[in-house]
Amino acid sequence: MVAMTLLRRDGRAENELRPFASEQGALFRADGSARMSHGGSTVVAAVYGPGQARNWRAEKADMATLDVCFKLEKGISIAINAVSLALMDAGVPMASVVTATSCSIAMDGNLYLDPTSAEEEKAVSWVISARSCSNDGVLTCITNGLLSEEQYFACSEACQRASESVAVFFRIVHQKKYPVEPTDH
Structure with a gap:
């Protein structure tokens, strides 16, 4: 028996990500910024700060917080990816880079995998997974709609594989901005 691969309206297979594009330093006055695109969906994220601490001796970098203003229900995974790239662009120390992907039923x-807005609208349920690149752990998982345990784990596995692709993309973007020069011995 041969497995059939369904093609979507945009020509992708059901387990295929949309093409990525990004630009770090997209905004002039921000300390860090990034424009992240997945197919036709684009999000711009900016980081202002970290500002100068008033009492630098009392500063606890490992206790820093992040305030996010967010006003959309769709495209959360793209927004998380844009924020990660903007934080990298600002040089904010992070325990791990975060990648996010989504999956719909x-x-x-x-x-x-990586549903378009139209596919999300028609979906009976969806899963968004944000993962740590350093320890392969799930940081958050957002679900909407009814799904079986089997469907949840299938989406989770698909998101994990896709997050690995996003992490590779992030490494390429970072290496282009900060190329490692070979040392002469």
């Missing part, structure tokens, strides 16, 4: 039960 259509009415026919098919699983679609």
Whole structure:
């Protein structure tokens, strides 16, 4: 028996990510910024600060917080990826870089990785997973709609594989901005 691969409206297979594009330093006055695109969806994120601490001796870098203003329900994974790139651009120390991916379940039960807005609208449920690049752990998992345990774990596994691709993309972006020069011995 041959497995069939369903093609979506944009020509991708159900387990295929949309093409990535990004630009760090996209905003002039921000300390760090990034424009992140997945296919036709684009998010711009900016980092202002960290500001100068009033009492630098009392500063606890490992206790820093991040305030985020967010006003959309769709595209959360793209926004998380844009924020990660903006934090990297600002040089904010992070214990790990965070990547995020999403997966939806259509009415026919098919699983679609990295759904478009139209696919999310038609989905009966979806899963967004944000992961740590350093320890391969799930930082957060957002679900919407009813899904079986089997569907949840299938989405989680698909998101994990996709997060590895996003992490590779982040490494390439970072290496282009900060190339490592070979040392002469």
